[in-house]
Amino acid sequence: MHNNKALWGVLHFLAIISVFVSLLTGLRIAVLDHDYLLIFSHFLPQGELHSLHIFSACVFTLCALFYAYWRLLGQVYSLSKLKTRNFSIRYHLIVTYVLYVVTFLSCISGWLLFAENISFDKSLILFIHYASAIGFILYLALHAGAWLIELGLRIFNRLLSPLKQIKRSAALVIVVIITVPLFWIVMKATSSHVLVVNTINVDQYIQIDGIADESFWEQALPQTIFTHGGANFEDGATPITIKALQNGNELFMHVEWQDATESLRHLPLVKTDSGWRVQQNGFHHFAETKYYEDKLAIILSENCEFGAAGTAHLGPRPLKDKPKHWTGLGYHYSETDVVDLWHWKAVRTNHMRLMDDNYIGKPDIVREGARRYKAGYKTDARESGAYKMNWKWYSPNGVVPKRLPFNNEWLAPYQSDGNIQEAEIPWVLPWFDGEAYSSLKDNLPIGTVLPSILYTSNQFEGDRAHVRAYAQWQDGKWSLELFRKLNTGSDKDVALRDGLCLWVAAFDHAQIAHTRHVRPIKLRFKP
Amino acid sequence: MNWVARGLVIAGTLILAVIFGRYEHSPTPAYEGRYIKLSRVGELMRSWQGPWSCVLDTQTNLVWENKTDDESIHDALWTFSWYQDDKGVKNSGDCYFEPDRCDTSDLIMRMNQEKTCGISNWRLPTSKELSSLIFNIPRTGEAKIANDFFSHTKRGDYWSSDADIPLQGVYAHLKTGAIAIDFIEGKPRAIPYRNAAFVRLVSSNISIHTTDLKKQ
Numbered sequence: 036m037h038n039n040k041a042l043w044g045v046l047h048f049l050a051i052i053s054v055f056v057s058l059l060t061g062l063r064i065a066v067l068d069h070d071y072l073l074i075f076s077h078f079l080p081q082g083e084l085h086s087l088h089i090f091s092a093c094v095f096t097l098c099a100l101f102y103a104y105w106r107l108l109g110q111v112y113s114l115s116k117l118k119t120r121n122f123s124i125r126y127h128l129i130v131t132y133v134l135y136v137v138t139f140l141s142c143i144s145g146w147l148l149f150a151e152n153i154s155f156d157k158s159l160i161l162f163i164h165y166a167s168a169i170g171f172i173l174y175l176a177l178h179a180g181a182w183l184i185e186l187g188l189r190i191f192n193r194l195l196s197p198l199k200q201i202k203r204s205a206a207l208v209i210v211v212i213i214t215v216p217l218f219w220i221v222m223k224a225t226s227s228h229v230l231v232v233n234t235i236n237v238d239q240y241i242q243i244d245g246i247a248d249e250s251f252w253e254q255a256l257p258q259t260i261f262t263h264g265g266a267n268f269e270d271g272a273t274p275i276t277i278k279a280l281q282n283g284n285e286l287f288m289h290v291e292w293q294d295a296t297e298s299l300r301h302l303p304l305v306k307t308d309s310g311w312r313v314q315q316n317g318f319h320h321f322a323e324t325k326y327y328e329d330k331l332a333i334i335l336s337e338n339c340e341f342g343a344a345g346t347a348h349l350g351p352r353p354l355k356d357k358p359k360h361w362t363g364l365g366y367h368y369s370e371t372d373v374v375d376l377w378h379w380k381a382v383r384t385n386h387m388r389l390m391d392d393n394y395i396g397k398p399d400i401v402r403e404g405a406r407r408y409k410a411g412y413k414t415d416a417r418e419s420g421a422y423k424m425n426w427k428w429y430s431p432n433g434v435v436p437k438r439l440p441f442n443n444e445w446l447a448p449y450q451s452d453g454n455i456q457e458a459e460i461p462w463v464l465p466w467f468d469g470e471a472y473s474s475l476k477d478n479l480p481i482g483t484v485l486p487s488i489l490y491t492s493n494q495f496e497g498d499r500a501h502v503r504a505y506a507q508w509q510d511g512k513w514s515l516e517l518f519r520k521l522n523t524g525s526d527k528d529v530a531l532r533d534g535l536c537l538w539v540a541a542f543d544h545a546q547i548a549h550t551r552h553v554r555p556i557k558l559r560f561k562p
Numbered sequence: 563m564n565w566v567a568r569g570l571v572i573a574g575t576l577i578l579a580v581i582f583g584r585y586e587h588s589p590t591p592a593y594e595g596r597y598i599k600l601s602r603v604g605e606l607m608r609s610w611q612g613p614w615s616c617v618l619d620t621q622t623n624l625v626w627e628n629k630t631d632d633e634s635i636h637d638a639l640w641t642f643s644w645y646q647d648d649k650g651v652k653n654s655g656d657c658y659f660e661p662d663r664c665d666t667s668d669l670i671m672r673m674n675q676e677k678t679c680g681i682s683n684w685r686l687p688t689s690k691e692l693s694s695l696i697f698n699i700p701r702t703g704e705a706k707i708a709n710d711f712f713s714h715t716k717r718g719d720y721w722s723s724d725a726d727i728p729l730q731g732v733y734a735h736l737k738t739g740a741i742a743i744d745f746i747e748g749k750p751r752a753i754p755y756r757n758a759a760f761v762r763l764v765s766s767n768i769s770i771h772t773t774d775l776k777k778q
Binding site: 074075078180183184185187399400402403404405406413414415416417423427428435437471472497498499527 | 565568569572579580595596597599609610611612613630631632633634699701702703704708709710711
């Protein structure tokens with residue numbers, strides 16, 4: 036078996052496939068952090084890619100490990116064993132060192148990212164992983180490009196001919212082929228973070244006030260997840276710590292995440308000499324990253340597939356018959372089950388003491404009058420109650436408010452140029468504290484700032500109001516308490532039970548640019 | 563082919579691919595759909611423009627009132643008892659724009675006075691006309707109608723002009739009423755004239771040239 040060329044052929048073939056899949060899926064995932072990569076969008080795959088990326092990483096890592104092992108044993112073909120050392124061979128031997136470096140960096144950084152452990156410097160690891168991907172592209176240009184230039188189409192014969200001798204090393208090839216799916220199955224089965232859910236008595240009282248000062252919270256085991264890729268957070272990342280309790284009827288959670296700024300200025304209106312305008316820097320394209328409230332989203336699903344229960348479908352048009360995504364990043368939708376989505380919003384729902392109970396379902400139909408297509412992201416039904424935006428129709432060139440407060444003095448705290456603590460003012464105008472807008476009555480001075488959120492009642496009623504929640508911001512952290520019935524009976528909600536998977540994402544005054552993590556967090560109910 | 567030529571072919575292919583593949587991400591609205599928005603004075607608007615006051619249904623050539631939340635006569639919260647041509651029950655609905663309470667003839671009179679969308683022959687729709695708006699795939703929990711054109715539509719009963727309908731069940735003692743279309747289930751049902759139901763007025767026999775929009 037010395038210098039087994041068939042084994043080299045199999046490993047090389049698997050490595051080619053897995054590197055290409057890893058690079059293409061990885062670059063599509065990297066678009067979330069580096070939108071300039073959209074210039075290559077036509078060459079990148081679209082759809083649910085996280086699982087494919089991790090599977091190809093498994094294949095490539097195993098190839099690298101097998102190669103390293105058999106190379107040490109001298110059982111696999113290598114250029115370095117060749118006695119002739121012409122220019123081409125010497126060149127490729129040197130280029131191989133590039134491969135060793137980028138393989139080592141890519142595999143180590145990739146698996147450290149997958150670990151989602153908060154004790155590593157994730158920004159550095161993300162950078163190394165991205166840089167090693169660029170290194171791989173460089174390597175491919177130097178290695179495959181050079182062979183292609185030297186041999187032309189004969190390169191394919193060079194690649195495939197060793198496979199003809201596969202019978203001579205069938206045993207080793209079988210070891211490789213069996214190991215890959217086994218590794219994948221074991222890894223998927225063991226890759227969840229575990230969130231232990233302690234049981235408390237049904238008569239024990241928890242005040243949903245954003246302050247986890249009840250004694251049961253101290254006994255709850257925290258699970259901290261590193262999330263990254265969000266706009267405005269330091270290095271785009273924030274750790275999110277979750278604790279959970281249940282009493283047989285309801286599930287309680289305490290969620291805490293770092294956010295240096297409390298952001299409540301949600302698309303405020305400002306009066307200019309040409310009328311009212313909405314302050315925004317990306318809202319027109321549904322990607323505001325400046326004048327927006329802080330948010331937190333929790334996805335819950337029976338499906339524990341990587342990447343938000345397999346709902347994250349990347350690319351500008353993952354659904355061929357549906358509209359392009361405005362930013363080209365992708366859509367959330369589920370091909371099969373309903374995936375629950377709880378969305379806490381620092382202005383729009385916090386004063387209602389609710390999370391917005393939403394869900395991710397099958398892709399919506401295209402609605403001709405809707406400028407923004409949201410695929411599977413939908414709100415639960417509500418019987419009554421709502422927040423509304425305080426404009427009759429949004430345009431970047433100017434808006435007409437729906438309502439102004441009865442008394443101009445009501446607006447005084449909002450004219451502070453940020454000198455006032457954000458939390459001291461709600462940034463919400465109750466519908467009945469104002470009157471319908473009339474240009475004749477609008478005597479507010481130029482420069483007046485007006486909240487954009489109108490509450491028509493103090494909260495939603497119905498399905499959309501199933502998740503009670505309240506958060507407080509203090510010393511660079513949001514602290515959110517929430518609870519929901521284990522089983523609401525709604526077909527747009529997921530029943531909360533042992534083994535259910537969830538994902539969390541934080542938004543720092545950003546409309547859609549949220550942090551993310553790949554591995555599910557599995558609820559483990561403890562008696 | 564020597565190695566220089568191969569290199570040039572490969573480099574040229576990559577450069578062409580990158581140029582060809584440059585990403586553009588400007589979704590564009592469809593202008594050829596069933597419904598067209600009309601401004602307060604009846605100008606055609608594109609489907610992503612607003613605010614709009616009426617909706618032209620190009621399938622039926624009917625123009626429909628669009629409801630609002632601005633406390634004007636078009637506010638979607640106002641309800642009306644059924645009354646016209648001395649038939650029905652006067653002033654049993656609720657609105658802010660009449661000194662008394664409201665009925666269907668009040669809205670018809672006010673919209674014809676206002677010439678909403680440049681039209682002055684507003685009327686109650688027949689149940690068949692109103693049923694033509696039923697859309698069975700609304701957004702979750704919303705009224706069964708094209709929600710993005712008929713904004714603020716309530717999940718409730720909307721009056722039609724079909725009157726003198728025998729009432730049944732608990733309403734039988736009131737003898738006759740009118741047909742309302744229930745936009746929760748998308749079905750017609752006879753209810754008493756005195757009931758407070760929503761109204762969406764309609765106009766026909768109008769000539770609006772949708773080709774004008776396509777030229778914009």
